[in-house]
Each structure stands twice: as C-alpha cells, then as structure tokens.
Amino acid sequence: MAYSRCMAEENVLFDDLVGRRGSCRGYAPGPVSSEVLEQIVTTAQRAPSWCNTQPWQTEIVSGAALDRLRKALAEDDRWGSDFEFPGSYEGVYRDRRREVGWQLYEAVGVERGDREGSARQMLLNFDFFGAPHAAFITVPASVGVYALVDVGSYVQTFLLAIESHGLGAIAQAALAQKAEFLRDWFEWDDDRKMVCAISFGHPDRDHPANSFRSRRVPVAEAVRFHD
Template identity: 45%
Template sequence: MTDAATTLEQILDDRYSCRGFTSEPVPEETIDRILQMAQRTASWCNSQAWQVDLVTGQATAEFGKHLTEYVLGNGMRSDLPAPERYEGVYGERRRASGYGLYTALGIERSDKDARLTQMLENYRFFGAPHVAVITSDAGLGTYGAVDCGGYVATFLAAASSLGVSTCAQAALALYSDGVREHLGIPEDRLIVCGIAFGYADPEHPANTFRADRADLTDVVRRHG
C-alpha cells in the first residue's frame, strides 16, 4: 500500500462526528485550504452544483440563536424530502447510533428534558465556531443533491487531514425556511445540510462515541 493510500485510510478511520467543540477559531487560511480541497470533488458533467454559505465568528452565535428559537416555535419543513421512516436494518442502525450517543452523554431514554436539550445542540452547532451550509441548484434535482453529498464527504476528509473536526448536520435542512430566512438564501437553492467545524473538545463526553460501520458483505453485491 502506498504512503498516500495509508494516509487516506488513516484519515477516514480517525474521522468521527464531533459533537463538542472548543471556541477556538480555525485560521482563515486553514478554512480556505479545506474549501480548496473540497472544490476538487467530482460532479455530474462537472456541474459543481454546490454552493457554500460560510458562517463564522459572532455570526455563528447569532445564527445558532435564530435557529434555536425557530425550531422551538415552528414545524419541520425541508427542501429535500426527509425519510418518512427508517425500517429494517436502517432503523436498527439509527437506534444503535442514538443509543450509543446518549449512553456516552449519560442521558436516559426517559429523560425528555435532557433529550430535548441535546437535540437543540444541533442548532447551536455543538459549540463549533464555524458552520458551512451546503445548497444545491433546484434545477439540477436529485443529481445536484448527490453531487453535494460528494462535496460534503470531501470537505469532511479535507478538514480531518488538517486537524479540524466536523459534524455533518442534516438537522439544519429539516428547518430549511429558518436557515433560508436568516442567511438570505434564494428560493432556487435547495438546502442540503450543514457542516459544523472547529477543534474538538477532548473532554466532552459526546466525543467518546464512535458509530460503527456495516461489513462489506452487508453492502456489496459481487458479480463475476
């Protein structure tokens, strides 16, 4: 295995969804390096459907305050259809992930107040000093959203390679109107997700949790 392949494998193995950040800002030049690397993402017909609304500094706190208030006072509405339900193995994986996180945080299933507080941390970006909101052109439909997914994956790996922690957040897309209202995102842009990023708080209990991955036999069908 080449050194480059070893390095990439290590980056992918080490990356996790950070749910507890320090307030230390990421230097602008580091953010720009992440964005430049993410911009190399492959896309359908090189359409590069993604656009990024980058929120940083005091604007992050203001955005979080707005979203928290919006979530508490409004119903969900996402630009992209959210799953109606998680069934079978998808439901099992979702439950296992939630159970593992809440166990790390010491939150009992019956503690509704603590569960609500933790849910709202999504809209405070888990204390991250930066958040990137990823949008796609509405005219590109499903393939635009797929391209944005590739962009997000590259962004996460690029950030990790520079020692920056991340958490991709579909939760932001569940309240698309609240995000659009605050950031002035045009109606012809579909809100795909957010990415909270910054430096991980090593003392935060949420950061001890690691989600597992399915075996290859569960996801790969071989022919020939």
C-alpha cells in the same frame, strides 16, 4: 517499484484519514485560521460532480455572525425542509439508527426513557454543538436529483479536508429542517435548496460526546462481487 511503494503509502494515509473521521459534538475554544479555512474549501471544491456542474453553494458563518445566527434560530418557530425526510426507518436502517443514538445517549449520560434529555441533546444541533464555524450547503433545484449525489461527494470531501487539518466536524441534516428561516437569513433565491450544515472547529477530545465511534456493517452486508 518506487512508484508502487509511494502509492501504497498514500493509500495507508487515506485509509487512516477515513478511519479517524467521526462526528464531533464538542469543541474547544478558538476559531480556525482563515488560511486553514481557505485550504479546506479549496480542497472540497475538487470533489467530483456530474458533468463537472459543481452544483453546491456554501455559506460559512463564524464569529459574531454565528452568535447572531444561534440566537435567531432559537427564536424562530418555523420548521420544514426543502427535501422530504424519511417518514420512518424500517428494518436494518432502523436498527443502525437506534444503535448510534444509544451510543450517543450513553456517552452523554441520557438514560433510556429520558425524553427531556434526548430532546436537549437534539437541540444542540441548532447551537452547532458550540462549534466556532458552520457551513450551510445548498443545491439548485433546477439541476435535479443528481445534484444531491454531487453534494454528497462534496460533503465527504469537505469533512475529510477538515479531518486532514486535525480538526473536528459533524454533518447535520437537522439544520435542513430550518430551510425557510435560513432562506430568509441568507437571502437565497427560491431555486436554492438547503441540504445540510457542517459544524466544525478544534475538537474537544475529552468531551463525552466524542468518546465513541459509530459501527460500520461488514462489507459482505453492503457489497456483492460478481466475477
């Protein structure tokens, strides 16, 4: 009975952790301590992977190095990703994408039709939303498509580890569009492919971009049960 009660309490804690997590687009000053950084990446490394291949490789950039990277990104005009982005979103996927986009724009005061405002908001991705740390996550192309499945579990574990320390983070596919630049910057081998970045740090709870949470569809729209 004590074991069951303990497991139930742990489940509540996990549900709360998942429920609290959101995309953080505004950060308070100050870095995360090296001890906490080490705890985060140690936890993330426990993510499951196909045949325990653990195909992810991560670069974490902070401080003056991140300032140099911001500046270099702003000056580089190369665009292109290692993995093809969707040509378009249709049906419910388009609707969900638009919904969260308008949630963000309304929170930060970008009105409908303000293309300059929405472009400025998009470009904040390449400034890491002012975060003090950014992680760049790659996989080897030679491992195949299941490396991307594995890196998805790694990213989720990384995000939840960050949340568990009371920090904020956002996973960013936008940075994957700078794959060629990042390959040169980090001196990656051609086999290493850029998947996404994660910007993170101490969240600014009062930042308007952090004032909303994206909606999740009901389970009935995503899951079918077969007895």
